[in-house]
Amino acid sequence: MTNAKVHAAPAVADLEGDLASLRGDCARMAPHWSAPDRLTPRPVPPSHIHGVSVPASSARLLEAMSDYGD
Template sequence: MTNLKVQAAPDPADLDGDLASLRGDCARMVPHWAAPDRAASLPVPPSHIHGVSVPASSARLLDAMSDYGD
């Protein structure tokens, strides 16, 4: 049998919580997250960058995008 009931998407104004409760949830999760030690990144000389190819379709797509802030 087909279920003909349709449920509307929840209204964002009706969602429980606010920024303070979200920050509290994140603070409680901090002990469960492991962050790797920060390693200093070194610049890569241009001579080590090789073999990079971009398909023409991707290059056209990026060229058609507006720059940030347009």
């Protein structure tokens, strides 16, 4: 079954800017994207680390794939 609806492609942004305009855009956005002063990662106890379970059908699919593509 296919989707019969056709969507118009979004308008392409003007990519003809120079480095100065890009830096100006970044400077204007910087206050909106503040980062915490310092993050210190907490160690994870081994009891919280669990294995990954994969359904047999997915495992067979992945096993049949080549590592780097064809």
